[in-house]
Amino acid sequence: MSITQKGEELHFDENQFIVSKTDLKGRITYANDLFIQISGFKEQELIGTPHNILRHPDMPRAIFKLLWDRVQAGKEVFAYVKNKTKNNKYYWVHAYITPIVDTKTQQLIGYHSVRRSPSAKGIEVIAPLYKKMLQAEEQGGIQASTALLDNTLSQLKVSYDAFILSHE
Known part of the structure; x- marks a missing residue:
């Protein structure tokens, strides 16, 4: 497996996949080697732990x-997600x-869940949107953040799924 590091960010090869399974409450029941x-x-720290x-x-x-509402x-x-590691590094999927x-x-x-390495183009679009959503959450909670996402998608005249998949 090839994991590279640039600053605090970790990257993995585009041909590799992070795989996990959870129970209905989001507790990890399976983690592949790349995920670990x-x-x-x-592995024993992950299994049984909330994702x-x-x-x-x-x-x-x-x-x-x-994500939870859908599944x-x-x-x-589909979603872009920024994860943190045990050592407080991070990686996008x-x-x-x-x-x-x-x-x-x-x-x-x-x-x-199957996660792959995201495109740089996707992160360039998603990271600023997530930052705005976080600011909206600080001001008006999850409803404000959801409204910001919905308004952004409406202005772009695109569904959430089409938006995510167009930035692969």
């Missing part, structure tokens, strides 16, 4: 609300999150 390596945690152990303070809560409704979702459904009962049993 880049996070800086040991938000990696939550970077630069991430707007509104994005996580959007809990049984839908897939382009995440694809899907619900895991029991094929026999058709019941939702967890979530599966």
Whole structure:
């Protein structure tokens, strides 16, 4: 696995994927080797721990609300996410999150996430938007941040999914 570092930011090869699974409450049930390596945690520190152990303070809560609303409704979702490591470094991912459904009962049993290295173009667009969303959250909470995102998408005349996928 090739993980490189530029300052406090970690990067991984575009042909590698970070994979994890969680239960319905977001506790990690599986982490692949790249996830373990880049996070800086040991596997036993990750398994059973809430996935938000990696939550970077630069991430707007509104994005996580959007993610949770989608996957809990049984839908897939794409997102750019900035994660922090155990050693307070960070890395960006382009995440694809899907619900895991029991094929026999058709019941939702967890979530599966595959993350790849994001494009520089995507980060150039997403990072400033997330900064504005965080400022909106400080002023008016998660509703203000969500409204800012919705207004941005409306002005661009694009859906959230189209916006994310157009910046790959």
